[in-house]
Amino acid sequence: MSCCDLPPCSNWMSVGAVMNRSWWCEGTQHAVRILFLSVVLLPNLCPAQDILWERLSDGLMVSVWKPGDVCPTVPTMLVVDMDPERTKFSVHHYAQEALSEPPRIDEWQKRTGHHVLFNAGLFRENFAYLGLLYKDGRPLGSRRHTSWQGLFVAEPIALGLKKARILDLTAERFDEEQPGYREAAQALMLLDLTGKIRVREGGKHAYQTIVAETKAGHILLLKSLGAVRLYDIAQCFKDALPAVRQAMAMDGGSSSDVRILGSLWEKDFLVPDHASWKSLFGGSTGSHIPLPTVIGASPR
Template sequence: MIDDFISGVHRGGSDAIARRRFPTVAGGTAGRLFGYVLALCTLPCVAFAENIKWEQLADGVAVSVWNPGEPCPAVPSLLAIEIDPDLARFAIHYYAHENLAQPPTIEDWQKRTGHDVIFNAGLFRENFAYLGLLYKDGRSLGSRRHTTWQGVFVAEPLVSGVKKARVLDLAVEAFDEQHPPYQEAAQALMLLDRNRTIRVRQTGKRAYQTIIAETDKGRILVFKSRDVTSLYDIGRCLRDTLSIVRQAMAMDGGSSSDVLVSESLWQRDQQNENRLFWKALFGGNASPHIPLPTVIGVSRR
């Protein structure tokens, strides 16, 4: 909910990724080379980062537990889901639009919809009204554009020649509310833009977080922190360690931060100890669930 989540926002405006360790050298050519490397690494040292190690569960859906480690000391491990929009489709679900008296939990949403993956959408009021633009099947679900939150997750285009899913930055990109270019849309906070600018303030407020990112290859990444952390720290971690992230936005956080991967996707996997642990984490068995008025579902095409 909004009370758990809001932090200051700039207006207008594999398992592990770790740095390699270099041996100590006394001087000479090797020493000068080390000095150059050290100077370069005062900037974000993306070149020395490894890729997240993904476990493919189905066509278009892969998962990982990402521990950013030393480069991001304030960021805990995160559940990570990689989705290929060419192989999987997205759908918005809002409880009132589906004639439900009360919002379901994420487990109940999965049972109702049958989606392979479900995660929470953006913020909502105490009466469960969505804060920001919300579209399903090309139609507005009644909520108004938020004037300062500039991230919009969009999917399933109504026009040809565009990506099947994106993170839009309303500071530089348009979203026509009368003629939406995508069937599905959910507005929330912009976190990291294409200029590698972190778009939230460093307030120190910490909570569980759900993040959606778009990669340079057009994949969609969903992250859920396994412990409390700040949006600013996650934004900085994405900026400094994951060069593949083109831009990212923050969905609702706190007790509303939730993801679930259907148990059916794990049936083909080896039932070793590590897989069973991941299955429990992504199956929602490690944390309680509260009702969610709005969720985003993923199903294979």
């Protein structure tokens, strides 16, 4: 119904009320006209696409998410949803595994057999990790980075802790001598529990790998299929993915890499259009450089 179809104000109230409150009628009709015109005349915004999942195994789902006009600067992203109650996480560093040089992600997968693999945080030219890195409760020789306050932790040693989560080191304590988790990898805090974006608005455009924690306690892994600023991703989470509780950014650029074990894919997809996802998650999104540190996920 258009504003022209609205009954006159005299039909809504008595004549006396109209005489005494004609300003109310005029204001109401004016407001309705503005509302109607805003709906009709504003450009048709394409909302963020709902995430439609393909279940690959118990506790593991994947999707290809298009943020849409809600996040116009954020490209399509590969998304992996992992339930820590059913998924175990492991940190791998090439030197700790007595390898002479870092493998590529496909080589890491052949070596470890993990269902999911993704790159960890940043590293130096000599492949030393930048920030805290723990494997089986032991530090792998790297020191705490003073500026990066995100810490992905998994496999608790102490009772009562979540099986995997993100620690914000500005607000939470991590005991380096007696860690509460067996696996840990430090990187850049992106979005915290207060909703604050923890990176500057400038920043460079690059391929990005993001680890997020949802309100349900799941771990989301996201990889952008195009270059994007970290700030824009964080803002997009706030605008279009309210389920994200907090997030951190792993290494980006040419190091950004995610891989799903090919044998997990079924021949018959729930949605036929999803058939192309296998190649996207199998490494067809670009070239792959050697990665000194990766994080793997497999069923418990």
